[in-house]
Amino acid sequence: MAKQGIIIEGLSKQYGYGDTAFLALKNVNMHVAPGEVVGLIGPSGSGKSTLLKCLGAVIDPTAGRMTLGDEVIFDGAWHVKDLRALRRDKIGFVFQAPYLIPFLDVLDNVALLPMLAGVDNTTARKQALELLTALDVQHRASAMPSQLSGGEQQRVAIARGLVNRPPVILADEPTAPLDSVRALAVIRMLNDMAKRFETAVIVVTHDEKIIPTFKRIYHIRDGETHEEVGEGRALG
Amino acid sequence: MISLAGRDILHSWGKFIFTGIGLGLLIGVTLIMAGVYRGMVDDGRVLLDNSGADLWVVQKDTLGPYAESSSLPDDWWRSFASLPGVMGASNVTYLTMQVKKGERDVRAMVVGIAQDGPTAAGWPPQLVAGRHITRSHYEAVADVASGFVLGDELKIRRNFYKVVGLTRRMVSSGGDPMIFIPLKDAQEAQFLKDNDAILMQRRRTEENPIFNRPNVPGLLEAVIESQIVNHSVNAVLVRIKPGYSAEEIATSVRRWNRLTVYTRQQMEQILIGKLIATSARQIAMFLVILAVVSAAIVAFIIYTLTMDKIREIAVLKLIGTRNWTISWMILQQALVLGCLGFVVGKITATFAAPYFPKYVLLMPFDSVIGFFAVVVICILSSIVAIRMALKVDPAEAIGG
Numbered sequence: 235m236a237k238q239g240i241i242i243e244g245l246s247k248q249y250g251y252g253d254t255a256f257l258a259l260k261n262v263n264m265h266v267a268p269g270e271v272v273g274l275i276g277p278s279g280s281g282k283s284t285l286l287k288c289l290g291a292v293i294d295p296t297a298g299r300m301t302l303g304d305e306v307i308f309d310g311a312w313h314v315k316d317l318r319a320l321r322r323d324k325i326g327f328v329f330q331a332p333y334l335i336p337f338l339d340v341l342d343n344v345a346l347l348p349m350l351a352g353v354d355n356t357t358a359r360k361q362a363l364e365l366l367t368a369l370d371v372q373h374r375a376s377a378m379p380s381q382l383s384g385g386e387q388q389r390v391a392i393a394r395g396l397v398n399r400p401p402v403i404l405a406d407e408p409t410a411p412l413d414s415v416r417a418l419a420v421i422r423m424l425n426d427m428a429k430r431f432e433t434a435v436i437v438v439t440h441d442e443k444i445i446p447t448f449k450r451i452y453h454i455r456d457g458e459t460h461e462e463v464g465e466g467r468a469l470g
Numbered sequence: 471m472i473s474l475a476g477r478d479i480l481h482s483w484g485k486f487i488f489t490g491i492g493l494g495l496l497i498g499v500t501l502i503m504a505g506v507y508r509g510m511v512d513d514g515r516v517l518l519d520n521s522g523a524d525l526w527v528v529q530k531d532t533l534g535p536y537a538e539s540s541s542l543p544d545d546w547w548r549s550f551a552s553l554p555g556v557m558g559a560s561n562v563t564y565l566t567m568q569v570k571k572g573e574r575d576v577r578a579m580v581v582g583i584a585q586d587g588p589t590a591a592g593w594p595p596q597l598v599a600g601r602h603i604t605r606s607h608y609e610a611v612a613d614v615a616s617g618f619v620l621g622d623e624l625k626i627r628r629n630f631y632k633v634v635g636l637t638r639r640m641v642s643s644g645g646d647p648m649i650f651i652p653l654k655d656a657q658e659a660q661f662l663k664d665n666d667a668i669l670m671q672r673r674r675t676e677e678n679p680i681f682n683r684p685n686v687p688g689l690l691e692a693v694i695e696s697q698i699v700n701h702s703v704n705a706v707l708v709r710i711k712p713g714y715s716a717e718e719i720a721t722s723v724r725r726w727n728r729l730t731v732y733t734r735q736q737m738e739q740i741l742i743g744k745l746i747a748t749s750a751r752q753i754a755m756f757l758v759i760l761a762v763v764s765a766a767i768v769a770f771i772i773y774t775l776t777m778d779k780i781r782e783i784a785v786l787k788l789i790g791t792r793n794w795t796i797s798w799m800i801l802q803q804a805l806v807l808g809c810l811g812f813v814v815g816k817i818t819a820t821f822a823a824p825y826f827p828k829y830v831l832l833m834p835f836d837s838v839i840g841f842f843a844v845v846v847i848c849i850l851s852s853i854v855a856i857r858m859a860l861k862v863d864p865a866e867a868i869g870g
Contacts, residue, residue, distance in 0.1 A: 292865040
């Protein structure tokens with residue numbers, strides 16, 4: 235069966251019950267193909283983070299269906315027992331700030347994920363070094379996070395998100411702290427990696443600098459999404 | 471899998487080292503407190519061992535001669551010495567006082583020993599320098615802890631004594647060094663009245679027509695002499711011949727009903743169970759307080775270290791780290807801190823113990839118990855931090 239990226243159908247999330255009930259996501263539908271990078275855009279309080287948390291298996295959706303790769307992971311209830319393992323093996327995260335582990339060097343920050351999955355240290359470090367090389371940051375492999383520039387830290391964070399070859403990467407405003415040159419470089423990198431590893435990438439952002447680079451954009455407002463074709467501006 | 475705790479410790483080693491040293495000093499104090507208690511017990515046992523006695527005969531219904539004052543006539547010993555199974559019996563006096571050497575003085579237990587020779591009970595069993603007392607008056611053998619050296623002249627009451635021998639670990643149950651002097655001198659030192667009291671007593675006697683009879687020459691002088699001289703001792707130390715039961719001989723002595731006799735076991739019970747019982751409870755209270763303070767420090771440090779890593783813990787949880795891995799990381803850090811503190815504490819206690827004025831006996835068993843107590847304290851102290859870490863929501867790593 236071919237990989238399907240991530241498919242979200244009729245996803246809803248309700249907080250509270252009765253009079254205090256609040257529907258944060260309303261019948262959200264999305265589809266991101268392998269190798270594709272889509273933007274998720276919306277104002278504050280529109281439901282972006284709630285959607286990201288649902289996709290990241292951090293909170294439980296109230297209803298709907300999610301398919302990751304070729305596996306249905308949620309259909310009214312989680313179909314996966316170990317959500318922690320699901321996050322570790324099937325979902326890559328890239329955050330607004332890199333959030334690298336300050337007491338691990340660059341190589342081990344990336345290698346930690348495969349190690350957590352049970353891969354031996356040597357193999358995990360080899361995998362990590364491959365990705366660091368792909369992201370052109372291998373020369374800082376033995377550096378501590380505090381010794382890296384903001385752009386280097388974000389590249390390491392991307393490497394960490396990709397190291398377990400997850401079918402989907404959730405990037406939460408990955409370019410927010412960067413200037414336009416570095417922001418575009420990060421988006422270019424995400425596009426390259428998505429194509430190279432056939433990973434579906436969802437980039438949550440309201441960074442005007444990078445929005446024109448998406449070929450497809452999902453707008454979210456009051457918990458509802460609608461799809462729009464983006465400019466797909468060339469990244470050079 | 472790499473050691474997250476190890477990497478974190480290496481990353482912030484300064485914090486761990488300084489906290490470990492602080493905790494170590496506290497653990498060192500705790501070990502020394504335990505050592506002080508052990509030293510007190512050992513002082514008591516050494517006192518009994520060095521006396522060389524199998525039985526202590528003291529004034530009736532007293533816990534003498536160490537725990538209570540005891541006074542009995544100094545001619546009882548002959549009666550005990552003639553009992554079957556008794557190897558020897560010696561009078562002894564004990565008096566804790568300030569002994570003067572020039573301008574300074576030393577707190578010491580002055581022991582009056584009968585002139586029965588070095589093999590008699592009550593005598594110091596061995597000397598580290600000099601010789602035993604050979605003269606009937608004004609010679610002394612002092613424990614090295616008193617600070618006296620051979621040839622020193624010390625003053626007890628109004629008399630001067632020359633130090634002719636030195637001993638080691640001859641101390642009272644309170645840890646005061648012993649100074650041995652001849653029994654007659656010790657009796658005088660313990661029971662001597664001051665000059666004014668003697669003069670008044672003499673005047674009263676002279677004015678008493680019963681004692682001052684001109685037709686009975688020498689009576690007044692004899693009475694006055696009897697009032698000055700004191701024939702009391704604090705105890706009689708009895709040695710038993712091999713093969714005889716101390717308890718049987720003690721029972722035989724007790725039959726006279728005017729004396730109390732203690733065996734070695736009973737005397738040890740008095741010294742350890744009664745004499746130092748309050749001090750032991752006091753030390754136990756200190757140990758409890760120190761344990762609680764140590765636990766609070768470890769808990770606070772580990773909690774603070776964990777608080778500093780909340781975001782990293784959220785990220786670790788989000789990327790799939792098991793709760794056990796995070797808990798183990800925190801627990802390992804607490805244990806490393808505890809072990810570091812214990813090593814620092816043990817070294818501190820070992821090097822500091824000799825400088826304490828009282829004997830501090832650091833027993834390996836106490837160190838083992840201390841180590842396990844530190845481990846338990848660290849485990850308990852890390853619980854708060856672990857609970858907090860487990861409550862961290864991985865969603866905290868995602869904005870919004």
